[in-house]
Amino acid sequence: MTVLVTGGAGYIGSHTVLALVEAGESVVVIDNLSTGFSQFVPEGVPLFIGDAGDENLVDGVIASHRVDAIIHFAGSVIVSASMRDPLGYYRNNTSTSRSLLSAATRRGVKNFIFSSTAAVYGNPDRIPVGEDAPTRPLSPYGRSKLMTEIMLHDAAEAYGVNYVALRYFNVAGADPLGRVGLATEGATHLIKIAVEAATGQRSRIDVYGTDYPTTDGSCIRDFIHVTDLAEAHGAALGYLRAGGGPVTLNCGYGHGYSVFETIDAVKRVAGRNFAVAAASRRPGDIMTMIADTSRIRRTLDWIPRYDDLDTIAAHALGWEEKLLRQRQAVELQAIPA
Ligand SMILES: NC(=O)c1ccc[n+]([C@@H]2O[C@H](COP(=O)([O-])OP(=O)(O)OC[C@H]3O[C@@H](n4cnc5c(N)ncnc54)[C@H](O)[C@@H]3O)[C@@H](O)[C@H]2O)c1
Ligand SMILES: O=c1ccn([C@@H]2O[C@H](COP(=O)(O)OP(=O)(O)O[C@H]3O[C@H](CO)[C@H](O)[C@H](O)[C@H]3O)[C@@H](O)[C@H]2O)c(=O)[nH]1
Numbered sequence: 001m002t003v004l005v006t007g008g009a010g011y012i013g014s015h016t017v018l019a020l021v022e023a024g025e026s027v028v029v030i031d032n033l034s035t036g037f038s039q040f041v042p043e044g045v046p047l048f049i050g051d052a053g054d055e056n057l058v059d060g061v062i063a064s065h066r067v068d069a070i071i072h073f074a075g076s077v078i079v080s081a082s083m084r085d086p087l088g089y090y091r092n093n094t095s096t097s098r099s100l101l102s103a104a105t106r107r108g109v110k111n112f113i114f115s116s117t118a119a120v121y122g123n124p125d126r127i128p129v130g131e132d133a134p135t136r137p138l139s140p141y142g143r144s145k146l147m148t149e150i151m152l153h154d155a156a157e158a159y160g161v162n163y164v165a166l167r168y169f170n171v172a173g174a175d176p177l178g179r180v181g182l183a184t185e186g187a188t189h190l191i192k193i194a195v196e197a198a199t200g201q202r203s204r205i206d207v208y209g210t211d212y213p214t215t216d217g218s219c220i221r222d223f224i225h226v227t228d229l230a231e232a233h234g235a236a237l238g239y240l241r242a243g244g245g246p247v248t249l250n251c252g253y254g255h256g257y258s259v260f261e262t263i264d265a266v267k268r269v270a271g272r273n274f275a276v277a278a279a280s281r282r283p284g285d286i287m288t289m290i291a292d293t294s295r296i297r298r299t300l301d302w303i304p305r306y307d308d309l310d311t312i313a314a315h316a317l318g319w320e321e322k323l324l325r326q327r328q329a330v331e332l333q334a335i336p337a
Pocket of ligand 2: 189190191221282
């Protein structure tokens with residue numbers, strides 16, 4: 001039995017592939033490398049460079065690798081970009097998922113794990129937010145993901161697709177052994193920006209909104225270490241193979257940190273100071289986002305190992321320093337002797 005991972009060369013996908021391989025799974029990856037990196041796919045794991053929505057490609061991979069489960073990460077991930085190009089997001093997130101599901105059902109692959117997002121909730125009425133809260137996404141990105149959740153629900157009813165939709169909260173950190181991490185150029189994630197400032201690649205960090213009615217005026221987020229999230233996918237796979245039924249699960253730790261607290265954690269672990277500037281609110285930002293984690297803890301055999309903001313910040317920083325050293329080595333080589 002083999003697990004097909006779409007988007008396995010990307011940030012979360014590559015950590016999950018590592019976790020699956022370490023757990024003894026046979027894995028195959030489809031990735032078009034639009035934001036992923038072939039070197040993130042471990043040796044011995046076949047990588048098919050192509051589109052996860054290419055039904056012929058998916059058909060062939062399922063048949064040739066005896067795929068019994070699909071973990072679907074492939075997609076576009078930047079909220080603000082989805083505002084500028086909604087149709088691009090509906091194509092690459094919603095249409096791609098439809099084609100992938102179509103190939104899966106045709107080939108009889110029943111087990112499906114989907115990368116959804118806390119962005120499906122929009123501004124929650126209650127914190128922590130539970131899976132049954134109303135879904136009112138504020139962006140095409142969130143809507144493109146919610147549409148896929150709805151398709152999964154309908155495909156479960158009609159064709160017996162067995163799925164876990166994982167709604168990720170704020171994913172951060174990097175592989176503790178430094179093998180993979182967030183390498184996407186122009187990434188907008190808070191901790192990534194903060195470690196770029198801590199390593200001198202940015203002169204300062206802007207805090208988008210300091211007048212929210214929160215403890216210190218900045219937004220609050222529930223950060224989950226990417227390695228814990230990767231292991232949640234392994235647990236979801238075990239759940240489905242053991243006959244667990246369709247379910248939607250929040251992936252977070254259930255507690256939040258403000259933007260200022262998060263920046264302070266990065267400064268603390270780096271032992272370096274950098275400039276922090278108050279800036280106006282970023283359109284579409286949700287004030288406070290914290291997961292109710294009771295369902296995932298009840299449903300999956302999953303015990304997070306890195307539920308600590310300083311650890312998340314330290315692993316993100318370690319990875320950023322490695323990236324920087326690699327970039328400097330390449331630049332040195334480019335200097336004529
Ligand atoms: N990073 C987060 O904070 C976060 C939060 C919530 C949900 N998610 C979801 O998790 C998934 C993975 O996100 P990530 O942060 O690892 O992003 P990423 O950009 O690093 O990874 C996406 C991967 O998918 C590939 N890809 C994109 N479109 C493809 C296509 N049509 N066919 C084949 N490959 C394609 C990219 O090359 C890349 O390797 C996404 O679906 C994203 O929406 C991420
Ligand atoms: O330079 C920065 C970057 C971010 N922020 C703030 O930090 C918080 C977190 O912002 P991120 O961009 O890191 O993450 P988001 O909460 O906007 O979104 C992330 O989490 C969401 C789920 O809640 C979605 O899944 C989405 O895909 C993912 O990028 C926000 O208040 C944002 O305004 C700053 O103040 N300055």
